[in-house]
Amino acid sequence: MRALVDRIAWLAVPLAAYLVVTLLLPALHGATRRAGYLHHAGLVALGCIAVLAIAVAGVALARKGGRP
Amino acid sequence: MRHWRITGALAALAIVCAGKQYYRDATAGELGWLIAPVARMTGWVTGHHFGYVTDVGWVSRGAAFVIAPVCAGLNFALAAFLALAIVWLPAMRSAGAVVARLAAAAGVAYLATLAVNTVRIALAVELHLGPTAHELLGIAVYLGGLCALVALARRRHARAG
Numbered sequence: 001m002r003a004l005v006d007r008i009a010w011l012a013v014p015l016a017a018y019l020v021v022t023l024l025l026p027a028l029h030g031a032t033r034r035a036g037y038l039h040h041a042g043l044v045a046l047g048c049i050a051v052l053a054i055a056v057a058g059v060a061l062a063r064k065g066g067r068p
Numbered sequence: 069m070r071h072w073r074i075t076g077a078l079a080a081l082a083i084v085c086a087g088k089q090y091y092r093d094a095t096a097g098e099l100g101w102l103i104a105p106v107a108r109m110t111g112w113v114t115g116h117h118f119g120y121v122t123d124v125g126w127v128s129r130g131a132a133f134v135i136a137p138v139c140a141g142l143n144f145a146l147a148a149f150l151a152l153a154i155v156w157l158p159a160m161r162s163a164g165a166v167v168a169r170l171a172a173a174a175g176v177a178y179l180a181t182l183a184v185n186t187v188r189i190a191l192a193v194e195l196h197l198g199p200t201a202h203e204l205l206g207i208a209v210y211l212g213g214l215c216a217l218v219a220l221a222r223r224r225h226a227r228a229g
Contacts, residue, residue, distance in 0.1 A: 015211070
């Protein structure tokens, strides 16, 4: 489990940068009161989960294939 | 040494906040430096011509598609700039290195935005998706582009030592 986390830890940088720019800064500017913000936040969360799932699957497949 | 990294991180964050503020009020014409090249490249890829319409954006009547300010990709550009600045923080060991790395991050983020946004808009033009699917496509292309950009930057940074 730890090895898996180490392999995909770098994804925290692009995901965090995207979340800061598209959700956090607008929220600090009062965007949470705007219609559509929660819908967009949900889609962004879905995208982040998909990226993590693809990365986990990629690491698992690489291990299964015997690659380091 | 460490204080230069903190300076670099704070400067990157300040630039992102300023960029968001600029984007909030920017018109299509003011965002031409970002949208015009994307409109031209999207035209090459899809075969549809995009022409500038004042206060609207770049319009293709053939594709029934408008590249409006909201499609400019500035959020991707700012996220890419921030991510590259974070990856290159360890190299920020002097004032000159901070300026050089942030300038490089801005240049690379701009070029990456032109490429990724062209892919996103060309797909949107060809697929004719509904609003939610269009939004999801944008998020998927942007997140994929951002991850690829950071992976390349990390590899290059590691190679440079």
